[in-house]
Amino acid sequence: MIKTFQNIFKEKGISPSYTRTRIYHYLEVSKNHPTVDEIYTALKDELPTLSKTTVYNVLNLFIEKELVKLVNMNSSEARYELYEQEHSHFKCDICGVIYDIPKIKTNYDKNQLGMFKVKNEEVNLSGICPKCI
Amino acid sequence: MIKTFQNIFKEKGISPSYTRTRIYHYLEVSKNHPTVDEIYTALKDELPTLSKTTVYNVLNLFIEKELVKLVNMNSSEARYELYEQEHSHFKCDICGVIYDIPKIKTNYDKNQLGMFKVKNEEVNLSGICPKCI
DNA sequence: GTCCTTGCAAAGCGTTTGCACAGAA
DNA sequence: TTCTGTGCAAACGCTTTGCAAGGAC
Numbered sequence: 450m451i452k453t454f455q456n457i458f459k460e461k462g463i464s465p466s467y468t469r470t471r472i473y474h475y476l477e478v479s480k481n482h483p484t485v486d487e488i489y490t491a492l493k494d495e496l497p498t499l500s501k502t503t504v505y506n507v508l509n510l511f512i513e514k515e516l517v518k519l520v521n522m523n524s525s526e527a528r529y530e531l532y533e534q535e536h537s538h539f540k541c542d543i544c545g546v547i548y549d550i551p552k553i554k555t556n557y558d559k560n561q562l563g564m565f566k567v568k569n570e571e572v573n574l575s576g577i578c579p580k581c582i
Numbered sequence: 583m584i585k586t587f588q589n590i591f592k593e594k595g596i597s598p599s600y601t602r603t604r605i606y607h608y609l610e611v612s613k614n615h616p617t618v619d620e621i622y623t624a625l626k627d628e629l630p631t632l633s634k635t636t637v638y639n640v641l642n643l644f645i646e647k648e649l650v651k652l653v654n655m656n657s658s659e660a661r662y663e664l665y666e667q668e669h670s671h672f673k674c675d676i677c678g679v680i681y682d683i684p685k686i687k688t689n690y691d692k693n694q695l696g697m698f699k700v701k702n703e704e705v706n707l708s709g710i711c712p713k714c715i
Numbered sequence: 716g717t718c719c720t721t722g723c724a725a726a727g728c729g730t731t732t733g734c735a736c737a738g739a740a
Numbered sequence: 741t742t743c744t745g746t747g748c749a750a751a752c753g754c755t756t757t758g759c760a761a762g763g764a765c
Contacts, residue, residue: 464764466720485754500722505755507720521656521706525730526754539698550698555705556689564712565672565683572688573654573704579697597739599745618729633747638730640745658755659729 461514468496472507473516473531482520482528482547522547522573537571541578548578594647601629605640606649606664615653615661615680655680655706670704674711681711 454473458465475488483491489504508529511517520528522540528547537553540546553572587606591598608621616624622637641662644650653661655673661680670686673679686705 464719468721498722501754502722502724502756503720506722509756519656521654523652523654539695539700542701548698551690551694553703554689556687557684561684562672562707564715565681565707566710566715567672567707568675568709570686570705570707573706574695574698574700574702576701577699582697582699597744601746631747634729635731635747635749636745639747642731 457516461516463510463514463516468499468503469507469510471496472504473511476517476529476531480549482530484526484528486526488529520547521571538573539578540573540575541581542575543577543581546578546580550574590649594649596643596647596649601632601636602640602643604629605637606644609650609662609664613682615663617659617661619659621662653680654704671706672711673706673708674714675708676710676714679711679713683707 454465454470457473458469463469471492472488475483475491479487479491481487485501485504485508488508489499489501492504493499508517511529512519515532517529517531520530520538522528522538524545535552536549537551539548539550541548553574555570555572559567587598587603590606591602596602604625605621608616608624612620612624614620618634618637618641621641622632622634625637626632641650644662645652648665650662650664653663653671655661655671657678668685669682670684672681672683674681686707688703688705692700
């Protein structure tokens, strides 16, 4: 089955308004974990009446429906990405860009954590990216 | 050599004012990655003229001098901890508490990252903690 | 008609900045 | 005296809330 917006949204119980499909599409094509402001700036020509409130509304809806997740790298603004194949993140200390990198595997004994039930794990690397060397 | 505040601060070129030593001490004894507000609330009886601005000033100084680092788990407020022996973090999805856990090792081929120079890595787990099961 | 989506304006909240006062050196 | 530490008040920036207008159904 082809993953149209209609299908993706229907699965999650979200009605596919044009604004929502455009925001979703932007998250698909922009691979740079955009901020609200970046999404707003990118779409405001195409959607002249768009407001940041709507971008926030739509992203919070997507998060609630588990279509989107927050990228967990310290910065003053929230960054968003689609749930996709698993990967890890690399943040450049110089330019601040967050790159997707192949998923870094962890290596630990589940027993070592006792009663902690692990549901999710993430690995974040930082350092210097190829462009900044 | 005994690690007095004087020694620790001297190494980093920080003069050991009373306020600074109390904030540092609070970070040592509180193992819960406190927020600015928690530090302020905990110390304001002992330091009646303390202001949040000073807590921010001191923490930012400590970060700059690499005595303290920001804990990188999504939340609206910044959380702080001392540089200490390496460990990883576990955040409970239910109660929100961030636990220190033994350092989770990663397992990857440096060559797989090409020109990315890794300087730091962190592993964050989340799930359900023993108290919330 | 009702319900949902959108978006303006305002509020909220964590953090930083400007600046001045007081104490240390 | 000069420099440093502190803290009030205001500004700032990101995000959420209140609410109303318009459209979908």
